[in-house]
Every structure is written in structure tokens, then in C-alpha cells.
Amino acid sequence: MDARDILRRAGLEPTTHRVQVLDCLARAGRALTPQEILDALGPDCMNRVTLYRILDLFQERGLALRHNAGERAFRYCLGQGRTAQGHGHFHCTRCGRLDCLPPQILDLEALTRGLDLHVEHAEIHLDGVCPSCLKAGA
Ligand SMILES: [Zn+2]
Numbered sequence: 135m136d137a138r139d140i141l142r143r144a145g146l147e148p149t150t151h152r153v154q155v156l157d158c159l160a161r162a163g164r165a166l167t168p169q170e171i172l173d174a175l176g177p178d179c180m181n182r183v184t185l186y187r188i189l190d191l192f193q194e195r196g197l198a199l200r201h202n203a204g205e206r207a208f209r210y211c212l213g214q215g216r217t218a219q220g221h222g223h224f225h226c227t228r229c230g231r232l233d234c235l236p237p238q239i240l241d242l243e244a245l246t247r248g249l250d251l252h253v254e255h256a257e258i259h260l261d262g263v264c265p266s267c268l269k270a271g272a
């Protein structure tokens with residue numbers, strides 16, 4: 135689905151800035167700090183206040199997930215637009231990067247099989263060392 139359609143389905147006007155931020159998060163495949171998003175979009179694209187406003191809005195509408203990885207800045211990644219079906223994350227304890235894991239890693243059906251539960255939110259968070267830090271430390 136195209137960024138414009140995703141925004142429209144979330145009830146948001148697909149403005150140029152919103153489309154740019156959504157595309158940037160979709161391309162990343164990991165959670166980005168606002169600074170990383172600004173760097174990726176280029177210095178003249180939008181100011182910090184506009185970006186924060188868009189990220190808040192995305193989070194409110196379930197388009198983006200906000201993470202507190204113990205740093206000063208929050209990190210954001212693309213949400214699924216659904217409540218229960220999220221995706222897991224891998225956090226590198228050396229460089230701080232936060233990778234989004236494929237949704238099948240969080241297999242809610244397998245986790246709750248045989249249990250009479252209605253899950254509304256699930257999260258998997260793995261801590262460890264990412265491939266580039268492993269290489270650097272070898
Ligand atoms: Zn790392």
C-alpha cells in the first residue's frame with residue numbers, strides 16, 4: 135500500500151511532509167530517532183517542530199510506534215495500524231540501534247493457544263549485540 139493510502143485510511147490528509155516521514159519510516163526497517171529522520175530527509179525538508187507534530191499524530195493514529203530505548207530521544211518505527219498485532223524489536227546494547235523484527239516472530243496465536251485470552255497489545259523486546267557491533271568487536 136502506498137503512503138498516501140495508508141494516511142487516508144488513518145483519516146489523515148496525505149500532505150507532502152506526512153508522506154515523506156511515513157516513507158522514511160517504511161524504508162528504514164528499524165526504529166529511528168527524530169534526528170535520524172531529519173538526516174535522512176535532508177536539512178531543508180522540514181523543521182524539528184513539524185516532524186515532532188507529525189510523529190505525535192502518527193502515534194496517536196497507530197501509524198507509528200514510539201520506543202524509549204533508555205536514550206534521550208525516543209525512537210519511532212512504523213506501526214501496523216492494528217492494536218493487537220504488533221512486531222518485536224531487537225535492541226543493540228552497544229550502538230543503541232533498534233531493529234524491527236518480522237511480524238511472525240511475535241506469533242500471538244502460538245503464544246495464546248489453549249488459553250482463553252483476548253490480547254489487546256503484545257510486545258517482544260530482545261536485547262543483544264547487532265551484527266555490525268559483533269564484527270567490530272571481533
Ligand atoms: Zn550495534
Ligand SMILES: [Zn+2]
Nearest residue numbers: 165211212234
Ligand atoms: Zn518497529
